[in-house]
Amino acid sequence: MTTTMSERFAYLADGPASVDGAVRAIAPALELELVEVAADSGASRAFDDSEAALHLAAQTLGLVESLGLTRVLTSSDAVTLHLRRSAHRLAADVALRARVNARLAEVGAPPTSGAVDVQHLVWELASERALALLHEHCLRPLEDLRVALLRGCQLLRPSRDLGASEQDLLRPLGRVVAACGASEVPIESGSGCCGAACAETRPEIALGAAAVPLVEAVDADAEALVVASSRCYAMLRDRREQIARNVDRELALPVLHVSQLVALALACVEESCSSIA
Amino acid sequence: MKVSLAIRRSQGGLEARREQFSVTVRAGATLLDALDQIKDARDDSLAYRAACGSGGCGACGVRVDGRSVLACETPVAPLVDGGHVPVVAPLGNFPVIRDLVVDMEPFWAKHRAIDPAPRVAAGSGAEAGAPDEVACVLCGVCVSECVSLAHDPDFLAPAALAIARRHVADERESERVRAGRLANVAGEHGAGACVACGLCNERCPKGVEPLWSIAELRTLGPGGGSGGAGPLARVRGLLGRGDRSSGSKLLTALRAPDDDDDE
Numbered sequence: 001m002t003t004t005m006s007e008r009f010a011y012l013a014d015g016p017a018s019v020d021g022a023v024r025a026i027a028p029a030l031e032l033e034l035v036e037v038a039a040d041s042g043a044s045r046a047f048d049d050s051e052a053a054l055h056l057a058a059q060t061l062g063l064v065e066s067l068g069l070t071r072v073l074t075s076s077d078a079v080t081l082h083l084r085r086s087a088h089r090l091a092a093d094v095a096l097r098a099r100v101n102a103r104l105a106e107v108g109a110p111p112t113s114g115a116v117d118v119q120h121l122v123w124e125l126a127s128e129r130a131l132a133l134l135h136e137h138c139l140r141p142l143e144d145l146r147v148a149l150l151r152g153c154q155l156l157r158p159s160r161d162l163g164a165s166e167q168d169l170l171r172p173l174g175r176v177v178a179a180c181g182a183s184e185v186p187i188e189s190g191s192g193c194c195g196a197a198c199a200e201t202r203p204e205i206a207l208g209a210a211a212v213p214l215v216e217a218v219d220a221d222a223e224a225l226v227v228a229s230s231r232c233y234a235m236l237r238d239r240r241e242q243i244a245r246n247v248d249r250e251l252a253l254p255v256l257h258v259s260q261l262v263a264l265a266l267a268c269v270e271e272s273c274s275s276i277a
Numbered sequence: 278m279k280v281s282l283a284i285r286r287s288q289g290g291l292e293a294r295r296e297q298f299s300v301t302v303r304a305g306a307t308l309l310d311a312l313d314q315i316k317d318a319r320d321d322s323l324a325y326r327a328a329c330g331s332g333g334c335g336a337c338g339v340r341v342d343g344r345s346v347l348a349c350e351t352p353v354a355p356l357v358d359g360g361h362v363p364v365v366a367p368l369g370n371f372p373v374i375r376d377l378v379v380d381m382e383p384f385w386a387k388h389r390a391i392d393p394a395p396r397v398a399a400g401s402g403a404e405a406g407a408p409d410e411v412a413c414v415l416c417g418v419c420v421s422e423c424v425s426l427a428h429d430p431d432f433l434a435p436a437a438l439a440i441a442r443r444h445v446a447d448e449r450e451s452e453r454v455r456a457g458r459l460a461n462v463a464g465e466h467g468a469g470a471c472v473a474c475g476l477c478n479e480r481c482p483k484g485v486e487p488l489w490s491i492a493e494l495r496t497l498g499p500g501g502g503s504g505g506a507g508p509l510a511r512v513r514g515l516l517g518r519g520d521r522s523s524g525s526k527l528l529t530a531l532r533a534p535d536d537d538d539d540e
Contacts, residue, residue: 052528
């Protein structure tokens with residue numbers, strides 16, 4: 001049996017309830033200690049209100065630091081990019097950090113140093129440590145399952161802000177899927193975009209973009225589409241009927257967040273996947 | 278070194294076909310060198326665009342295995358590693374004229390639409406600082422990759438929006454001119470149509486980051502966090518903005534007057 005120290009994270013439960021449930025369900029087997037932090041990361045404002053988004057990120061990071069934690073775990077690509085970029089800016093720019101921390105002080109929020117490591121769930125799942133545990137606890141290898149992958153654009157790009165090469169950022173989801181025993185069905189749009197960022201402002205663009213991976217996955221005879229980001233999951237699950245109508249196709253393909261795939265493989269909780277279509 | 282390329286060729290609206298060419302190039306050759314060699318030694322009807330050969334003019338944009346690049350800055354050896362035959366195709370999101378040559382007119386129309394010239398009085402001095410967007414060579418690589426443009430051909434797209442942000446940040450321009458610029462990029466096909474996929478930043482051969490330029494325009498624009506105020510009034514505009522808060526104390530504080538922001 002593998003014996004490792006638990007990995008302790010501040011956990012932002014920022015995805016749909018079904019994803020959150022799956023993350024919590026798989027955490028014990030993968031020795032992830034999740035300290036829930038209820039905070040608005042500001043990611044939803046990052047492209048429309050960058051100043052407020054930065055302050056909200058700083059507030060979140062300061063809260064994490066005040067708990068004695070140095071790492072954040074999230075299931076959202078947008079939150080990952082926004083918090084990583086914000087942390088880097090705040091750590092690197094003394095004047096910016098002083099200005100933002102002054103604002104935090106006004107509302108009694110703890111300051112941030114910016115020295116917080118923001119991790120996406122799929123990156124942690126693809127670590128050697130977690131993969132070893134996944135292999136060890138995989139009670140129900142998904143050997144017959146053929147899945148297409150959507151990696152989440154803000155988990156790939158801009159790579160400069162994410163701190164790794166795009167090539168390296170492409171790998172984690174496939175590694176986790178392989179560890180679960182499932183096989184990947186390649187699709188061209190696997191590193192593409194689900195359109196979620198403009199689902200409200202320009203829904204026709206979002207629906208058009210979202211259709212691409214679903215159509216490709218169906219055409220490739222995949223049995224499910226596995227997504228790394230809870231944001232992509234929500235977009236593709238909640239708007240699937242609209243997406244299908246928009247392209248006049250039947251797109252009755254299950255969409256799984258990676259946490260749900262892992263939960264299936266670990267056979268640790270059926271209800272975490274109850275929303276799978 | 279021997280290299281083989283599969284080039285997507287088309288002419289006059291006829292269906293495109295792939296044609297494979299093999300040539301010998303010197304060590305350290307670029308993709309443009311290989312294309313030149315193919316044209317010189319194999320097929321002089323091959324059409325592609327190139328000029329300076331040193332990454333300065335932006336003429337030689339193409340896609341290699343689906344990834345948009347400047348041919349003159351792309352070493353060919355890694356592309357053919359292990360005997361791989363890369364597919365060379367014209368830029369995406371552009372009408373194709375012939376082979377690797379695309380019609381840039383839609384690109385230039387959008388460039389004109391954002392009013393690309395600085396509107397400054399004589400003697401205003403130099404542009405302050407060096408905004409990242411200055412490095413743009415108008416090659417169209419970011420436009421080729423743009424997801425939003427694939428679904429909305431009228432989207433202004435990252436190159437024009439990046440140039441717009443450059444001028445919006447130019448403090449030599451008047452508030453009136455700046456407001457006009459923000460209005461130009463605020464419509465249905467403007468900055469709000471970006472899906473924020475980040476491909477523009479990732480592929481730009483000059484390190485320009487249109488994604489963050491677009492975020493800035495959205496923040497400064499009429500629907501954004503600063504309520505349409507220009508950069509000089511940006512902080513004040515943000516602080517004085519109407520109700521977008523979720524009720525948090527922090528956002529309330531951000532809207533409070535700040536004596537340090539005198540302009």
